[in-house]
Amino acid sequence: MLIQDFLPFTASSIIAHRLRSLLTALGIAVGIAAVILLTSIGEGIHQFVLSEFTQFGSNLIGIAPGKATTHGGPSAGIISSVRPLSIEDAEALRRAPHVEYVDPSVQGNADLQAEGKSRRVTVYGVGHEMAQTFRMKVQAGSFLPPDDPRAARAFVVLGAKVKQELFGAVNPLGSRIRIGSERYRVIGVMEAKGQVLGFDLDDTVYIPVSRALELFNRAGLMEIHVTYHSNAPLDAVVEGIKKVLLARHGREDFTITPQQKMLEVMGSVLDVLTFAVGALGGISLLVGGVGILTIMTMAVTERTSEIGLLRSLGAKRSQILALFLGEAALLAAVGGAAGLALGVGLAQLLHVAFAALPVHTPWSYAALAEGVAVGIGLVAGVLPARRAAMMDPVEALRTE
Template sequence: MRPLDFLSLTTRALITRPLRSVLTLMGIAVGIATVVLLTSIGEGIHQFVVAEFTQFGTHIIAINPGRTTTTGIPGIAHTVRPLTLADAEALRRLPQVLSVTPIVQGNAEVEARGKSRRTNIYGVGAEFPEALQFEVALGRFLPSDEAQAARAFAVLGSRLRQELFGDTNPLGQRIRVGGDRYRVLGVMESKGQVLGFDIDDAVYLPAAKALELFNRESLMEVDVRYAEDAVEEQIVKSIHNLLLARHGLEDFTITTQQQMLDILGSVLDMLTWAVGALGGISLLVGGIGIVTIMTIAVSERTHEIGLLRALGAERRQILALFLGEALVLAIVGGLAGLLFGIGMIQLLAFLLPALPTHTAWNYVGLAELLAAGIGLAAGVFPARRAAHLDPLECLRAE
């Protein structure tokens, strides 16, 4: 059988029954569209979270008090010795360390000009903007005071500035944080929400003052920023040896940003695979539809099969003919689903611009291959049945 004849027979069999063919390929199309839509949302969320997580720099090591025995983002645990400002100062003297930022976090009532607002309080060091790539929009940041002589200065987040002072210049103004008076030195640039936390609605105080405010002995975290050309493993080893010598035992946890990203990436990849699998179920349903339609087609075309066999068509050619029809149904359905899925993503981006989407072409390609594979697999049984029909019996069936 010539290739053109083969193609003509395959497509004509589908065109002569348009309603049945459309209903069959719709099952595959819906499956592909579901895979495209769900994986695009999953991949978009993945990239959004990673971008949010890395916008403050990528060469950062976090040190937390307490020793965790499981992997993951460490929590705060009871320690023999707290993680102190003196520890942070000692870390600053390590080679290839660019900046060290002690962090204390809590919330308190902030008052100014007769207005009050309960908001987040961050106790940080003078190198906070440099370490986390967070610029000052107005005024300047906290000075490099000694921990024992930290002055009562404060820097406002952009949203808090708007809530308390409106369009008035807040520089030099006095505010109360938890009952203590502070002078405003600056206003940070607007960052919006980062992983669900509004860092614009916050006050930044010297870490020593925040420890006093919340009556704490230990810092919640120390972030170490190191040089880009430094070897991360060596920096981690230096930090570990220094803190071990100062504390006498390993009552701290060191977490590199790459470790955090690896854990975060594995969770988000699992999410994307899970939503992609939901679309795969739709593809299987479409495959069942192809099996049903092709089985009916074999029953309806027994005379045609007998005639082809009488004219000299071999069994493998009959097998290839019906497999070709199933494959065409799957491919056309896959392409239709791809176009529909991309259209849905564009519509979703227009209606919900805040929802991050990104078409994961590797998943789309896998779904298209899966659709073609399902089409072939679904056509095997009907095609084998057609190929093994007796030619004489097929001719008598008319």
């Protein structure tokens, strides 16, 4: 059998039994579509979560009070802190190597009153470099000035939603509002940022951190955020921060969390999740493989006389084997291509129907799924093809 005759001969046998071939390919198509749909959702969530974190930059480090330590015995992960983080700690970190911006922070909820209106909002006590630290922009006015950290003036910067609900189209700059029992003067309005992982950054106000400590009656900061120069080695930055705080605290009673490390761990977890979801959808491919095995076994039985004729005309056993393997692989490839189109189409329809659901088709998984489909077709066709190749041509010709 000539090579140029191989594909037409294989395709003709599939076309001759259209309904059977369609049902066989359908099993593979459903499996591929399930893989594509599930991995599209998994990859979409993966990219969404990482983009939510990286919008503030990847050269960000969080420092929290307390050190997680492991002790012997039945309990582990006990948190202990000799002293809380202070504004002075944050100021000292400005002298650490490679540090670019430092933002001491504390947050809580408080009642806000302005223009005869009242509402409860999230109040962030921050430093004057918060906007640079988190890459946020001021829409009108300015952000908090670099006052004495311990005696900052009563200024407030409004989130976009708070400004809209309290002042509407009126310019709020210079207005007085009351937060808790203190009066503040509005000096700025932030650009709309939207929600980040469920937190509405527009429904907030920003006040000096020292005043927030008094407002919430806290002894120390909730966290210190540090950004470092992008070309600086992370290990050196972390070591410099640790050295400054150890000199001030006398012991390591704080936890340093680089966002870069957190993103790496999170990315690995999400990769595993996406792969696991894809593998779950891949189980349906095995069902399609069983369908190919069944159909090819029937085809060998039905075409016994044809096999005998081919053998008597000089076809080698390897050619008969290749013929039936090619038919199985072609069925799987056609079903896989249909499944790819179906899966991508369903993923896009799902995204249109639920715009908030992040969907992204990973084409590496799509190519892998198609390859796996062809591989399953070949494996499923091995036994029937081998049976056909091992037939005695004389006995095969006698079969009607």
